Amino acid sequence: MVGTAFAPPSAAHGPARPGGTGHEIRDPLVAARTAFFNGSGWTAHLPEPRHDRRLPDAQGELANLLEAEYGLRPRAVPPGEGPEVDRRDRAVAGLRRAARLGVPLTPEALLAHREGDPRLMAVLTELWPETVRWHGPRHAEEVLHAMLGESRDGPVAGHLLDLAVAAGLHPLTPVESASLARTTTHRAVRHSAWRYLRQLPGGPTYLPHPSQAADAYERLLLAPPVPAFGPERQGPAGRLVAQSMLLGGLDTPGEGMSGGLAVLLGGLGDRLAATDGISGVITVVTAGHEDLAADDRLAHDRAPRHWVLRLPVDAPSAPAQVEMHRHRPALTWWAVRLLRAMPRPLDVLHVRYADDGSLALADAAERLGAALVFTATPDPHRGLAERHAASDPADPTAADALRHDLHRVFLADRLVERADTVVGIPGRGGTRELVRHFPGLARLNEGRGPSAPPEGIAPYRPAPDEDDRRREALKRLYRDGTRPDALDPRDRGLPVLLCVGRLHPLKQQDLLVRSWLATGAHHTTTLVLIGGSPGTGTAVEDDIRRRIDTLLAPYPQAARRLALLPALPNTEVRRLQRALAQRTADACCWYVCPSAKEEFGIAVLEAMDAGLPVAGPRRGGVAHYLRDQVNGLLMDTSGQAGLMRGLRRVAATSADDRRRYAAAGRKLVGERFSVTRMADELAAEYTALHTG
Structure with missing residues (x-):
């Protein structure tokens, strides 16, 4: 189509x-x-x-x-x-x-x-x-x-x-x-x-x-199996929707390539499945050899009327974005075969990445007669020229990176062309920036460009013994400063800088550590990084860990004040954030996001929801909702000098301003960024489509 x-x-x-x-x-x-x-x-x-x-x-x-x-x-x-x-x-x-x-x-x-x-x-x-x-x-x-x-x-x-x-x-x-x-x-x-x-x-x-x-x-x-999943033919009326999460694991945010989108789609799928006009939700993921060895199911229930469909890939684990082209024909074949076996036909398939995997699912949607929805973003368009202006054409790595970015620009154009509708991610100027990079989108909605349903986070649900669990979370964090994943109990009274995200060069955890050391903040604060696969990590994760170890080597005291925890389940991360937010003013906690850019920043919203003051990147989608000195601080994260200035501003912020930022941030999330509102607006988009 x-x-x-x-x-x-x-x-x-x-x-x-x-x-x-x-x-x-x-x-x-x-x-x-x-x-x-x-x-x-x-x-x-x-x-x-x-x-x-x-x-x-x-x-x-x-x-x-x-x-x-x-x-x-x-x-x-x-x-x-x-x-x-x-x-x-x-x-x-x-x-x-x-x-x-x-x-x-x-x-x-x-x-x-x-x-x-x-x-x-x-x-x-x-x-x-x-x-x-x-x-x-x-x-x-x-x-x-x-x-x-x-x-x-x-x-x-x-x-x-x-x-x-x-x-x-x-x-x-x-x-x-x-x-x-x-x-x-x-x-x-x-x-x-x-x-x-x-x-x-x-x-x-x-x-x-x-x-x-x-x-x-x-x-x-x-011998392809025929897993039982999807709503019954005589089940609830409404659109049957599939959403894709082909990079990383849905239930392992922070590990490998899995990040905030996994958290977003997990909570969104659960909520969308309970929304009027939607009969069910299928979240489509990939499963490599190791994944299938650990769990050979190709489909399973996640929540009422929300199923997870695992497309097999001929690779050890979920392929990286740059490798997705090798799997495009097989992904299409598996998606068509498995989705066609459901009791009811698929109505809508929603893809969110400009890559070969999304085009594989676009092919599947066309063969299944399902409408295609694409979430377009200004990535990699935004800053492409700036990133590659100083690259050396004689450097094969730089030359390949430039061509890969131009490849993704083309893939995004194809997804825009093939989609039945395109939606954007909310930005400070609406979708004007998106139209700037995709001029054809200006024709939508009588010249206003694509709609931009709000993104949101699922509500945090405290456990019956929540207070005990929060105390235990802090006890584990401060159990032993000689451990790489814990802090010295004697430093429990120091302020904490917290950062959560997958270990990746774009997330710039190593730049945060370098800036933390260069400002001397390791003398007065502790730094907690959460992210990365437990045990054996990916090559990218191992490289970030090596960089951090190299930076800490000359600073033994700083090493005791930095904890690098592997990725934790989302509930445990949000519980730790709340435990840290409850501490005294002298032992306050800031959430610091040092990413080069964030398209939206689910982890930032979760920190605001927990009641933490937040400092985030000026570039990208975070600035859409984080207003400098109103509900947090914006930082220049394009290099060490800018991030050092940001950390100094964090240190100089008064207790009253910290409390004001935290309260304003929490209020903002509650009013504008609920997963329920996101599900309602997406359901309206889906039901407005002509399908079949």
Whole structure:
């Protein structure tokens, strides 16, 4: 399905509106996209560029890549021949332009790129359905058959079979595909062939017996279970909604890639399932080999009318965002197969990340006849040009990071284009910033842009023995200063700086420790960090821990005043926050969020709800609700100097101001950021959609 409200520009568009690019736009990515989607165009390489078509403040590799991808040329698909743009970059840029312009390439022209890198394959996959529609399934099938004959035992064969499955084509007979599955030396190709056989008439009989599978994942592929989940056909009336949480674990916030979104979707799903107009909620997650070994269920109840569906992935655990492209065809296949087995058809599927996993579920929604909802954010658009302005094109890591960000910008465009509706995250200026990065969204709601349902947190529910549990939480925290996860009991009277979140470079826990040491705050405060997998962590988590250990090595006293606790269940985190908030003024606790940015900041809201004064990043979504010196403090977290200034402001805040910030923050959360309000507004969005 295609959301026509988000159609890209075409050659038939009329003259550009005056000032479409506007030399006042300082961000080169925004300037390029504004000109492209308004149909006016710009170029960085004209001999005498017009002032309204110049690329502002861009040079080097970023300018060349933007020119290749967005610069309007006489031909529908630009050559992208700026300096330093190699053949691969030109191909990616040209295909992205074709996708945005709706140019249907022939199967031969499109599949000429079949041996491209993952970013090229992502664009090819997006263009393929339109190619089949325009040039006919029979011709597309013939081209696939010919190319499969040329690429029988390479990864390309798997990609071609995945394209066949996506379009319902049959380029190979059951005998041919079974032979390919049996003889290939590539595991991914074997899996693609098995999925392909499942869709062929008579194909399943050619699958090997599950006893021949190499491992548990292959046994699932050969004998897919049919878990019982979802509302009964005669159950409550209303929309059946699925929401995705493909990165990290739903029940393990703070571990690996799992963060505030896990907390948000868990509480939201529970509340949404009890909301009028909603018959049930399915939260879709991933489960790798280790996850399935610990719990082999593919679906289970989480709360009344709220189920968790686990899509198997051929990886040890939930794949990282940069690896999600490898799993896109399998995720689509599993989602369609499992969601279609429910007693009632799915009505709405809501995705929230601009990545290949979300596009996999968008494919599934289309095949299931479900409406697609996408939550768009200004990430990675916001600050992309600034992040990469000083990068060294000779540094392969920096070059790859730039291309990955541009890849995600394209994926977000595709999700906007394919969604039946798009919603935003609330910001200080409404959704104006979102429209700035997605000009096509300005057409929604009579020019007001997309709606932005409020985000919210579930109410904290104290245990019957809550007071005893809070005392025990503080006792564990102050049990032994020689332990890395505890503080010295003798420091119980010192103020506490608390920070909760997954261990990740964007969260900048190491920068917080460096700034804490540099300001001398370790002489007068303790620092408590909560986050990271218990036991063996991910490579990213281990790197952050090593950085912190290195910083603490010259400061043995500071090491006793810093506790790095592994991620705790959300209830335990919120209980500890309340225990710390109850302490005396001299032993006060601040919640400090040092993140480079937060799209919203669920952990910040939870700290405010607990009655803690909060200091958070000026950049990103936190500034939407945290007002400096009104209900907290805003800090410049772009570097050590800014964070040090923020910590000094925290230290200089009077007890009266701390109490005022805490009271105002708690009042704000209670009035504006409840999960009930969020569920009600999303339910209204879902019920307004045309489904089926």
